[in-house]
Amino acid sequence: xxxxxxxxxxxxxxxxxxxxxxxxxxxxxxxxxxxxxxxxxxxxxxxxxxxxxxxxxxxxxxxxxxxxxxxxxxxxxxxxxxxxxxxxxxxxxxxxxxxxxxxxxxxxxxxxxxxxxxxxxxxxxxxxxxxxxxxxxxxxxxxxxxxxxxxxxxxxxxxxxxxxxxxxxxxxxxxxxxxxxxxxxxxxxxxxxxxxxxxxxxxxxxxxxxxxxxxxxxxxxxxxxxxxxxxxxxxxxxxxxxxxxxxxxxxxxxxxxxxxxxxxxxxxxxxxxxxxxxxxxxxxxxxxxxxxxxxxxxxxxxxxxxxxxxxxxxxxxxxxxxxxxxxxxxxxxxxxxxxxxxxxxxxxxxxxxxxxxxxxxxxxxxxxxxxxxxxxxxxxxxxxxxxxxxxxxxxxxxxxxxxxxxxxxxxxxxxxxxxxxxxxxxxxxxxxxxxxxxxxxxxxxxxxxxxxxxxxxxxxxxxxxxxxxxxxxxxxxxxxxxxxxxxxxx
Amino acid sequence: xxxxxxxxxxxxxxxxxxxxxxxxxxxxxxxxxxxxxxxxxxxxxxxxxxxxxxxxxxxxxxxxxxxxxxxxxxxxxxxxxxxxxxxxxxxxxxxxxxxxxxxxxxxxxxxxxxxxxxxxxxxxxxxxxxxxxxxxxxxxxxxxxxxxxxxxxxxxxxxxxxxxxxxxxxxxxxxxxxxxxxxxxxxxxxxxxxxxxxxxxxxxxxxxxxxxxxxxxxxxxxxxxxxxxxxxxxxxxxxxxxxxxxxxxxxxxxxxxxxxxxxxxxxxxxxxxxxxxxxxxxxxxxxxxxxxxxxxxxxxxxxxxxxxxxxxxxxxxxxxxxxxxxxxxxxxxxxxxxxxxxxxxxxxxxxxxxxxxxxxxxxxxxxxxxxxxxxxxxxxxxxxxxxxxxxxxxxxxxxxxxxxxxxxxxxxxxxxxxxxxxxxxxxxxxxxxxxxxxxxxxxxxxxxxxxxxxxxxxxxxxxxxxxxxxxxxxxxxxxxxxxxxxxxxx
Numbered sequence: 001x002x003x004x005x006x007x008x009x010x011x012x013x014x015x016x017x018x019x020x021x022x023x024x025x026x027x028x029x030x031x032x033x034x035x036x037x038x039x040x041x042x043x044x045x046x047x048x049x050x051x052x053x054x055x056x057x058x059x060x061x062x063x064x065x066x067x068x069x070x071x072x073x074x075x076x077x078x079x080x081x082x083x084x085x086x087x088x089x090x091x092x093x094x095x096x097x098x099x100x101x102x103x104x105x106x107x108x109x110x111x112x113x114x115x116x117x118x119x120x121x122x123x124x125x126x127x128x129x130x131x132x133x134x135x136x137x138x139x140x141x142x143x144x145x146x147x148x149x150x151x152x153x154x155x156x157x158x159x160x161x162x163x164x165x166x167x168x169x170x171x172x173x174x175x176x177x178x179x180x181x182x183x184x185x186x187x188x189x190x191x192x193x194x195x196x197x198x199x200x201x202x203x204x205x206x207x208x209x210x211x212x213x214x215x216x217x218x219x220x221x222x223x224x225x226x227x228x229x230x231x232x233x234x235x236x237x238x239x240x241x242x243x244x245x246x247x248x249x250x251x252x253x254x255x256x257x258x259x260x261x262x263x264x265x266x267x268x269x270x271x272x273x274x275x276x277x278x279x280x281x282x283x284x285x286x287x288x289x290x291x292x293x294x295x296x297x298x299x300x301x302x303x304x305x306x307x308x309x310x311x312x313x314x315x316x317x318x319x320x321x322x323x324x325x326x327x328x329x330x331x332x333x334x335x336x337x338x339x340x341x342x343x344x345x346x347x348x349x350x351x352x353x354x355x356x357x358x359x360x361x362x363x364x365x366x367x368x369x370x371x372x373x374x375x376x377x378x379x380x381x382x383x384x385x386x387x388x389x390x391x392x393x394x395x396x397x398x399x400x401x402x403x404x405x406x407x408x409x410x411x412x413x414x415x416x417x418x419x420x421x422x423x424x425x426x427x428x429x430x431x432x433x434x435x436x437x438x439x440x441x442x443x444x445x446x447x448x449x450x451x452x453x454x455x456x457x458x459x460x461x462x463x464x465x466x467x468x469x470x471x472x473x474x475x476x477x478x479x480x481x482x483x484x485x486x487x488x489x490x
Numbered sequence: 491x492x493x494x495x496x497x498x499x500x501x502x503x504x505x506x507x508x509x510x511x512x513x514x515x516x517x518x519x520x521x522x523x524x525x526x527x528x529x530x531x532x533x534x535x536x537x538x539x540x541x542x543x544x545x546x547x548x549x550x551x552x553x554x555x556x557x558x559x560x561x562x563x564x565x566x567x568x569x570x571x572x573x574x575x576x577x578x579x580x581x582x583x584x585x586x587x588x589x590x591x592x593x594x595x596x597x598x599x600x601x602x603x604x605x606x607x608x609x610x611x612x613x614x615x616x617x618x619x620x621x622x623x624x625x626x627x628x629x630x631x632x633x634x635x636x637x638x639x640x641x642x643x644x645x646x647x648x649x650x651x652x653x654x655x656x657x658x659x660x661x662x663x664x665x666x667x668x669x670x671x672x673x674x675x676x677x678x679x680x681x682x683x684x685x686x687x688x689x690x691x692x693x694x695x696x697x698x699x700x701x702x703x704x705x706x707x708x709x710x711x712x713x714x715x716x717x718x719x720x721x722x723x724x725x726x727x728x729x730x731x732x733x734x735x736x737x738x739x740x741x742x743x744x745x746x747x748x749x750x751x752x753x754x755x756x757x758x759x760x761x762x763x764x765x766x767x768x769x770x771x772x773x774x775x776x777x778x779x780x781x782x783x784x785x786x787x788x789x790x791x792x793x794x795x796x797x798x799x800x801x802x803x804x805x806x807x808x809x810x811x812x813x814x815x816x817x818x819x820x821x822x823x824x825x826x827x828x829x830x831x832x833x834x835x836x837x838x839x840x841x842x843x844x845x846x847x848x849x850x851x852x853x854x855x856x857x858x859x860x861x862x863x864x865x866x867x868x869x870x871x872x873x874x875x876x877x878x879x880x881x882x883x884x885x886x887x888x889x890x891x892x893x894x895x896x897x898x899x900x901x902x903x904x905x906x907x908x909x910x911x912x913x914x915x916x917x918x919x920x921x922x923x924x925x926x927x928x929x930x931x932x933x934x935x936x937x938x939x940x941x942x943x944x945x946x947x948x949x950x951x952x953x954x955x956x957x958x959x960x961x962x963x964x965x966x967x968x969x970x971x972x973x974x975x976x977x978x979x980x
Contacts, residue, residue: 108736108841153685166685167657182932191906192913193921193951194697194933195643195656198688207684219738246598248621248709248778288738291781351598416681423682431683442672443684449939461683 008047011068011092015050018060023098025049034093037078037085038140039426046073046087051098055173055181055211058094062209063179065092071455074205076117076145079138080152081343082424084204084460094209096147102126103212110217111170116147116210123215132217135162138420139328147210153202155420157253157327158284160378162218164420166201171214174200177207177451186214199446204422205457207450221286224252225296226320229281229308230274234258234373237279238353240306241377244283245350247302249295254378255282255327258357261334261372261385262326268333271326274310281308281377282323330374331385338370338387340396342403345421346410350380356409360384363409369395369402381419382410408433423461431463444468498537501558501582505540508550513588515539524583527568527575528630529916536563536577541588545663545671545701548584552699553669555582561945564695566607566638569630571833572914574642574694574950584699586637592616593702600707601660606637606700613705622707625652628910629818637700643692645910647743647817648774650868652708654910656691661704664690667697667941676704689936694912695947697940711776714742715786716810719771719798720764724748724863727769728843730796731867734773735840737792739785744868745772745817748847751824751862751875752816758823761816764800771798771867772813820864821875828860828877830886832893835911836900840870846899850874853899859885859892871909872900898923913951921953934958 008026015024025031026048035043047070052058065072071091078085087093099115102122106112107130112123120141123134137156138144144154149165150172162168171185185197200207231237237256244251257265259278265271273280283299285292303311314320334341348356357373364371372385384406388399407417407430417423417430431440440462448468450456498516505514515521516538525533537560542548555562561581568575577583589605592612596602597620602613610631613624627646628634634644639655640662652658661675675687690697721727727746734741747755749768755761763770773789775782793801804810824831838846847863854861862875874896878889897907897920907913907920921930930952938958940946 109839166688176932180928180932182926182928184929184932186904186906191924192692192908192917193925193930194936195688195692196933196936198656198685199936202685222738248712288781288784290784291778294778294780349599414676416676418682427682435683436672438670438672439674440683442666442670442674443686445939446684446686446689446936449935 007068011064011070012048014064014068015048015061015092018064019050019052019057023051023053023057025051034075034078034087034095037075037080037083039081039083039086039424042083042086042425044087044089046093047090049093049095051095053098055175058096058099058209058211059175059179059181061092061094062175062177065455066178066453069453069455071458073457074147074151074209076148076151077119077143079140079144080148080422080424081345082152082418082422082426084152084422084424084457085148086425088458096145096209099211105130105217107132107217110219111214112217113212113214114146116145116150116213118146120144120146120149127217128220131220133220134168134215135218136165136168139331146213146215150201150210150213151204152422153420155376155381157255157376159420160254160376161250161252161286166198168216169197169201169213170216172197172200172210173212174208174210177453177456181211202422204424204461206447206461208456223289223292224284224286224320225292226282226284226314226323227296227300227303228273228312228314228323229283229303230277230310231279231281231306231308234279234357235354236307237281238357238377240281240303240308241353242350243302243306244299245378247298249285249299251283251299251378252286253282253284254376256280256373256375256377257327257330258373260337260370261330261374264333264337264372265326265330267336269325269329271322273326274312277310282327327374330372331383334372334385334387339389339391340399341388342386342399343421344382344384344386344403344406345418346382346384346407346415347419348380348382348410348413348415350378352413352415353377353380356382356413359409360406363402363405367398367402369399371402376419379419380415382406404430425460428459428461428463431461497558501554501560502538504554504558505538505551505582508554509540509542509547513541513543513547515541524565524568524577524585527565527570527573529571529573529576529914532573532576532915534577534579536583537580539583539585541585543588545665548586548589548699548701549665549669549671551582551584552665552667555945556668556943559943559945561948563947564637564641564699566635566641567609567633569634570638570642570912570914571835572642572908572912572916574912574914574947575638576915578948586635586699589701595620595707597622597707600709601704602707603702603704604636606635606640606703608636610634610636610639617707618710621710623710624658624705625708626655626658629821636703636705640691640700640703641693641695642912643910645866645871647745647866649910650744650866651740651742656688658706659687659691659703660706662687662690662700663702664698664700667943667946671701692912694914694951696937696951698946713779713782714774714776714810715782716772716774716804716813717786717790717793718763718802718804718813719773719793720767720800721769721771721796721798724769724847725844726797727771728847728867730771730793730798731843732840733792733796734789735868737788739775739789741773741789741868742776743772743774744866746770746863746865746867747817747820748863750827750860751820751864754823754827754862755816755820757826759815759819761812763816764802767800772817817864820862821873824862824875824877829879829881830889831878832876832889833911834872834874834876834893834896835908836872836897836905837909838870838872838900838903838905840868842903842905843867843870846872846903849899850896853892853895857888857892859889861892866909869909870905872896894920915950918949918951918953921951
C-alpha cells in the first residue's frame with residue numbers, strides 16, 4: 001500500500017517534534033542526495049531523511065516510524081557496494097552522519113568507543129599517538145563510517161591476517177526495530193548468554209541501528225615490509241600465494257591483480273608496475289622486526305621459485321604507498337578502460353584459485369565480456385570487475401550473466417556469494433543458491449523475532465520479503481503439559 | 491506437571507523404535523551414571539538417556555521429545571563446570587558420545603570436519619602428522635568433546651593468543667529444537683546472512699544440538715619456549731604481566747598461580763616450583779623462531795625488572811610439561827588442602843588485576859574463607875578456588891557468599907561472570923546482575939524463536955524459565971497497512 005501525503009506530513013511533523021526541525025529533510029531536491037549508496041545502478045528517493053544527533057534521538061526516530069507503520073533504512077556514509085543502504089520510497093532514511101564523536105580511546109585496554117558515524121580512518125588517527133590503530137581497512141576507509149562497517153561486516157586488504165569487522169567489534173549499543181535501546185557484547189572477551197553481537201554485525205540494518213560501537217584497537221606493528229612481484233601468468237602468482245601460505249607465513253596482505261586490472265590502474269594512476277606483467281602480487285608483512293625480516297626473505301624466494309620475473313621491495317613509505325595506490329584505485333580505474341562495469345565480490349577456498357580463474361577466463365571468452373581480476377588472494381576473496389558498455393545492445397545482460405555465473409562458480413567451489421561487500425539489495429536473489437529453505441528460514445526466525453512487522457530495512461539480505469506469520473516457526477504445536485512444566489527447573 | 495510412568499514408557503518405546511533398543515537407557519542404575527557433569531554439587535537423574543549414532547538419529551530423538559512434549563538436554567563428555575549438561579528429572583539426556591568420527595582432515599584448507607562426540611585432543615592428534623593442531627585447549631582436553639566445547643564456547647590457557655572456541659568453529663550442522671537439520675556457517679570466512687553460528691556457539695544446548703562441526707586447524711608453531719618466573723607477591727606477577735602485554739608481546743599463554751594454589755599443586759603433583767614463591771607466572775611464546783627468540787629475551791628481562799626472584803627456562807619438552815603439570819592439575823589439587831571447594835570463573839579487564847586480587851584477599855580475610863587463585867592472567871580470566879569444609883557449620887554458606895562476591899567484583903570492574911566455563915545451571919541467577927531486563931529479553935527473543943516450547947535445555951543460562959508468550963516481543967501492535975506494504979520492495 002502506498003503512503004498518502006497526509007501520512008507522510010504527519011510523520012515528518014512527529015520526527016521534527018522528536019529531534020528538531022533541522023534534523024529532518026523532506027525537500028525533494030535535498031532528498032535526492034540520498035538516492036543511492038556506492039552501488040549506483042539502483043536509485044530510490046526516500047520519503048524522508050532523519051539525522052539524529054544521539055542514541056536517544058535515533059530511538060525516537062525509530063519509535064515514530066513504528067507508530068506510523070513506516071519502514072526505515074539506516075545509512076552511514078553511503079559507500080556500501082551491495083545497496084544495503086538503498087532507501088525505500090515509502091520509508092525514512094536514518095542517517096548517522098551527525099553521530100560522529102569518538103567517545104573514548106583506551107590504549108591500555110586496547111579499546112575505543114565511538115559513535116556510528118565516525119569515519120573508519122578517524123579511529124586510527126585518534127589511536128596512532130597511543131601506538132595503536134583500528135585494523136579493518138576497506139578501500140573506502142577515508143570516508144566509510146564504522147556503523148556501516150558493522151552493518152556490512154566490512155573487510156579490507158589486511159583482513160587476511162587481522163580478520164573482518166566482526167573480529168574487532170566487542171560491543172554495540174543499538175536501537176532495536178521497535179525502538180528499544182539495548183547493549184550486545186561489551187569489553188570483556190567472552191560475555192555470557194547468546195552472542196547476538198556476532199549476528200548483529202553483518203545484519204545490514206535488519207536487526208536495528210548501532211548507536212555506539214566498542215572496537216578493539218591493535219598495536220601498531222614494529223615493522224612493515226612490502227614487495228611487489230610481477231609474473232607472466234595469474235597461475236604463477238596463484239601458485240606463489242599458495243606456497244607462501246603453505247610455508248606457514250601469515251602476511252598482513254596478499255593482493256593480486258591480473259593484466260587487465262594492471263592496465264586500468266596504469267591508465268588511471270600511473271603506478272609504474274613492471275611492464276608486461278600478466279599478474280602482480282603485493283605481499284605485505286608486519287610484526288616484530290626479527291619475524292618480518294626472516295619471513296620476508298622467505299616470501300621473496302618463494303616468489304622467485306614460482307617464476308616472478310621482477311620483484312620490487314618498497315624502500316620507504318613513499319614507494320610502499322605507490323604499490324598500494326595501483327591496487328586501491330583499481331575499482332575506480334576500470335572506468336578508464338570501460339564505460340560501465342560491475343564490481344563482483346565472491347569467495348572461494350584458496351586452493352581453488354587457479355581453476356576458478358581459468359573458468360572466469362573461459363566465461364569471458366565465451367560471452368565476449370572482459371573481466372579484470374583484483375583480489376585478496378590470501379583469503380580467496382575475488383573482486384572480478386566485469387566490463388561492459390551499456391550503449392551496446394545486449395552487453396548489459398551478458399555482463400550480468402557473466403557476473404552471476406562467477407558467483408555460481410564460487411558456490412560450486414564451496415565458497416560464498418560475498419566476501420566483504422554484503423548481500424544488501426543486490427545479492428538477495430542469490431541467497432537461495434547458497435542456502436537451503438531450512439537454512440534461510442532459520443535466519444528469518446531471528447529477523448522475525450527482532451522485527452515481526454518487517455520495518456527495518458525490508459527487501460535487503462533475504463530474497464522474498466515474506467511476512468513473519470508465513471515463516472514456518474519452530475512452534476509445531478503447543479503442549480500444555482510442557483508449558484506448565486516449564487516452571488519446574490528439575 | 492510431572493510425567494507419568496506411562497508417558498515415559500511410551501516415549502522410551504518411541505525412542506527405541508527410532509534409533510534402536512541398545513541406544514536407549516531407562517534402567518535406574520544405569521541412568522545414575524549421567525546424574526551430573528563436572529559441577530558435581532548438583533545431581534539429577536534423567537528420565538531417559540538416548541545415545542544416537544548419527545545426525546539423523548539425533549534428529550529423530552529430538553522429534554520424539556517434541557512429539558511427547560518432553561524436555562531434552564544434550565551432553566558430550568560431561569566435563570563442563572557450570573552444570574550446562576545437568577539432566578532434567580522429567581527429560582531425555584541426549585548423549586553424543588557415539589558420534590565420534592573424524593570425517594575430514596584438510597590441512598591445505600586448514601579445516602577439519604568432526605562429529606560432536608570427538609574428543610578435543612583427538613583432533614590435534616589427527617592433524618599433527620599434517621603439521622597442524624586444534625588450538626583451543628581447555629584443561630580437560632584429553633576427555634572433553636568438541637560438541638561440549640561448542641556448547642560452552644570453551645577456552646583454555648592458550649586462548650590469550652588464539653581465541654576461544656568461537657574463533658575456531660567455521661560451521662556447524664545442528665538439530666534445531668523442533669528436530670530440523672540445518673547448517674550454520676561453512677568453510678568460507680565470511681558467510682552472508684546472519685551469523686547465527688556465533689550465537690549458536692556458547693548457547694549451551696538451548697538452540698539445538700550440534701551434529702557436525704567444521705573447525706579451523708592451526709599450523710604447529712616452529713618454536714615454543716616456556717619460562718616459569720617466581721615472585722614474592724601477586725602484585726609483582728601482575729605488574730610483570732601488564733609490562734609484557736604493554737610491550738606488545740602476545741604470548742601464547744600467561745598463567746598465574748598464587749601461594750595457596752602453588753601449595754595445593756605441590757601437595758598433589760610435586761611440580762617443584764621455586765620454594766617461597768608468593769606467585770608464579772608461566773609464560774609461553776610460540777611462533778617463528780626469530781620472533782620467539784627475540785621476544786622471549788624481552789619477557790625474561792621484564793620479569794626481572796618486576797622483581798622475579800627466580801626464572802626457570804624449560805630446557806626440553808619434559809621440563810615444559812612439568813611447568814604445566816602444576817598449573818593444569820591445580821583445580822583438582824586443591825582437594826589435597828581442602829575437603830570442599832568451588833571453582834569460580836570470572837573476567838576482569840587486565841588493568842584491574844591488582845585491585846581485584848587485593849579485594850579478593852580482603853573478602854577472604856573478612857569471611858574466614860581461604861581462596862586460592864589460578865588464572866589466565868593475560869586475558870584477565872580469573873579462576874579463584876574458594877575452599878571450605880561442608881562439615882563445618884556455616885562454611886558452605888560463607889564460601890558461596892565469597893564466591894558470589896567475587897563475581898560482583900568482576901561485574902563492577904567491567905568484566906564478566908564467566909570467562910570460559912559458561913553460565914549453565916550454576917550462574918543463571920547471576921545474569922540479572924550483568925544484564926538489564928531489556929538485554930535479557932533481547933536474548934530471550936532468540937531462544938523463543940528457536941524453541942517456543944522451551945524444550946531445549948530449559949532452566950539453563952537464563953534466570954527465570956519464563957514462557958515465551960510472556961517475553962515482551964518486539965511486536966507492539968500490528969499495522970495492517972504495513973503488512974500489506976511489505977510486498978512492495980520499493
